[in-house]
Amino acid sequence: MKAEPLKTILITGGAGFIGSNLCEYFLSKEYKVVCLDNFATGYRHNLDDFISNNNFRLIVGDIRNLSDCQKAVSGVDYVLHQAALGSVPRSIVDPIATNEVNVSGFLNMLVASRDAKVKRFVYAASSSTYGDSQDLPKLEDTIGKPLSPYAITKYVNELYADIFSRTYGLETIGLRYFNVFGRKQDPKGAYAAVIPKFVMQLMQLESPVINGDGNYSRDFTYIDNVIQMNELAMISQNPSAINTVYNTAFGDRNTLNELVGFLKEFLAEYDSRIADVAIVHGKNRVGDIPHSLASIDKAKKLLNYNPKYSMQEGLKDAIDWYWKNM
Template identity: 70%
Template sequence: MDFVKGEKILVTGGAGFIGSNLCEKLLLLDNEVVCLDNFSTGKRENITTFLNDSKFTLIEGDIRDLDVCHGAMSGVDLVSHQAALGSVPRSINDPITTNEVNISGFLNMLVASKDANIDRFVYAASSSTYGDSEKLPKVEENIGKPLSPYAITKYVNELYADIFQRTYGLNTIGLRYFNVFGRRQDPDGGYAAVIPKFIKMLISHESPVINGDGSYSRDFTYIDNVIQMNLLALSTNNNQALNQVYNTAYGERNTLNDLIHHLKEFLKDFDSQISNLEIQFGPSREGDIPHSLASIDKAKALLGYEPQFDFQSGLKETVKWFWEMVQNVKT
């Protein structure tokens, strides 16, 4: 498939981990990119290299402000909505802000997109929507009850997207992300994702703490596979593919113990002492699901999705990127 070219695309949360990688790829494909970010979780260094590109525009603003959302739509053809407050623990600690950003902010973006007659609204959904459903692999049409405020907000996004298509004719595509990892992911803070956090700790010769006994498993998904899915969703000419939600994953699961084993294996090529570091185990996290594995059959059939990176090859790339980043900081 020929990916989207020559369009003007609004990327909300464009300074974040996934958003900045998407902005970079869209610019390489000769699109105009408008990045809307309030830098609550996004980082300026993620977009520094784009700021001198005449096809890149930064709008510093908040999706909770409807006027900002309307203003960002000027001349835009497509919307990629990546802005959200992630993290299950954060949502348990502060459900109100999570709701304001992930539901009210999402609704603002839908309204602004409708009012601007946007061609397509692609948005970041979440595997957390599967909730207490124990069936594996996860199939898009079968979900359970949400297990956290965050999961509720992401499910409500899907409901709103469906209603806006039925009521206003706004075409949408939701991408249920499964444990995305890769370059530019934030390793710091109380809500850091497990992979960048563990890499940084191991490089610093600190002992990571696994929540539980390490048997919980995830469909860890490398960033380049996720970017491919976003490009396919923005580009598809298949009308059957529109107004759907898709698992965005690799389609294999690995335990947290597997993760640590591979991290130590890959990092010892840079620092042999890392392989000797002890791993600690703590209590399981509230709101966590034990196992996650996606079926990607629907994405393959309707979007032509073919993930290029399995868990180990993506992890090797990620380890290399973080190691080089740490060395650059030292110099």
């Protein structure tokens, strides 16, 4: 009997934090993986562990160029679209670039995927879409007004995906990521995420600066939970599970003060001096949502989602990776 050919996944932004973790995971599951990246925010070193894998192919290109998107989707079964300009502060500084990548680039990928007849288009949405809604936990059908240009672009992605599902029959699933963290997340740069930034500062015995009084809370979500959601969204055979959006989170929340407390506790196991590093408080950041907590009931019901890592368990894994690799 002839063996069935390996399924091929295109991962846009595959050299980034989430994208490179997805590349690594799906290669380990015997998929063929195509990575499209322009290295604006991703890094070649994130691909080092599998760049020589015969089932991996790197395309250096930009989702703002339709021809690059068309090249990347050729012969592809599934698209996991991670490419974007992240960061609320960056979008406030440069809303035009954020829109060009996150909206125009997204539309290019939808068009290319539709024309290539890919089986399913799974994309990174964002919890920022909840905007000024104060409801907790966050339910997929109840959102507020966006608080940043970045949030607007991510909401527009959902609207476009819905139109492409209903108008062209392209299967789409959006994953509203909630404060994802973990191995390979960049701790450097002006727009570094809070966890890797704080980890590196504490490792260097520098005082991290918390925006505000530290009582803002987040549903911090470990990368392995996000990988699980992408896989479930990609392979689900439940007709009710497609052409919609899901919260992608753990379903719990911690304040920034609690986060720093855990970081100091876990890092002090590697260097006891870290326990005594002082914490500094600054101003609240423009565009920040005060509190974020996801309901994951919809994902549990329709995708059989079962997140394995709490924030504390994820932090221990992430800290171990940073200590060994930074």
